[in-house]
Amino acid sequence: MKQFLITILFLSSLLAVDDSVNIKAKVVEKDVVVYAQNRNPFCITVKYDASYTNLSADKKLPLLFVIKPFTKEEILHLKILKNKFSFKAHYDWTIGSKDAKHDDSYIYKLPYKTGTVQKVSQGFNGKFTHFNNSQYAVDFGMKEGTEVYAARDGVVVKTKADSNSGGANRSFEKHANEIIIEHNDGTLASYTHLKQNGVLVKVGEKVNRAQLIGYSGKTGYTRGPHLHFIVYKATDGKNRKSFPIKFMSAGGIVNNPTIGQVYRSH
Ligand SMILES: [Zn+2]
Incomplete structure (x- = not known):
């Protein structure tokens, strides 16, 4: 049986005790999958970055994305290239959507x-x-x-x-x-x-x-x-x-x- 050495660390600079936004990585077979969950009743904008070794990500980092209220979604998928890998992530989030367009005529x-x-x-x-x-x-x-x-x-x-x-x-x-x-x-x-x-x-x-x-x-x-x-x-x-x-x-x-x-x- 293969042994995986897993180092998955998360640092959130904002609201360490607030779990209204949760971004977690899970090892699923030969992949690391990262899920983001927004438990707030508002959209949030998230900047997510990670450093890693012996993994291959499906997206270029950092990620900047919006999550709708009360939603959980996969944001990143990494292939495990070697049994010994490391993964360290950091994110910040703020209330509101970066994609909002103000109606200037209002x-x-x-x-x-x-x-x-x-x-x-x-x-x-x-x-x-x-x-x-x-x-x-x-x-x-x-x-x-x-x-x-x-x-x-x-x-x-x-x-x-x-x-x-x-x-x-x-x-x-x-x-x-x-x-x-x-x-x-x-x-x-x-x-x-x-x-x-x-x-x-x-x-x-x-x-x-x-x-x-x-x-x-x-x-x-x-x-x-x-x-x-x-x-x-x-x-x-x-x-x-x-x-x-x-x-x-x-x-x-x-x-x-x-x-x-x-x-x-x-
Ligand atoms: Zn003021």
Whole structure:
């Protein structure tokens, strides 16, 4: 009987304790087969790389691919060339599909009650935090407990409402309460810094434009109470790209929400 020396190691840099995404290799007869499983209710984009010896892969690495919600699929197949082989893999994943194409003609509702006004406290390319992955985010300086409304139809794919902690330091980032809504073009909207228990919608729920979805707050990485709103998609296993969206205000279409300006929701 043949003896196989198998070294299969996996390193996931992200969310070591989170098993919502699972990528595993199995030896099946003379092959190593790698399966990816996404247990989340949203698409994910994965970057997968591996180093190996005495194996022959059916695809060129690294792989960059999208897995649909609640799906498991084979992503890689390697032939065992010699009994003694090694295999070491690494992957990153991020929420959303890299293949989403934003509908640039869509005019978003300002995410607060129709007829009310809010002041922009940070616009596109804002110097405090609106760069890189957050380039086209908009902050509305609303006071804690202000009603937040959906800016566009979609399906809720993620919520967090249990945090009561926030501050002007990156270490607070993971403590932000938020709602993430997926649009029909595959892009995502995040409504962030919501107050504790300030989420009125559930994962899987369909929401309509102008539907009340939660209450603003100051949780997470923030200097004070406001709503951070952004529309984006994944670009690879770690990064995302945001879109310079347009809003409808009582005064007309807003192409570039500007710091210090006040806009009335329509
Ligand atoms: Zn912001």
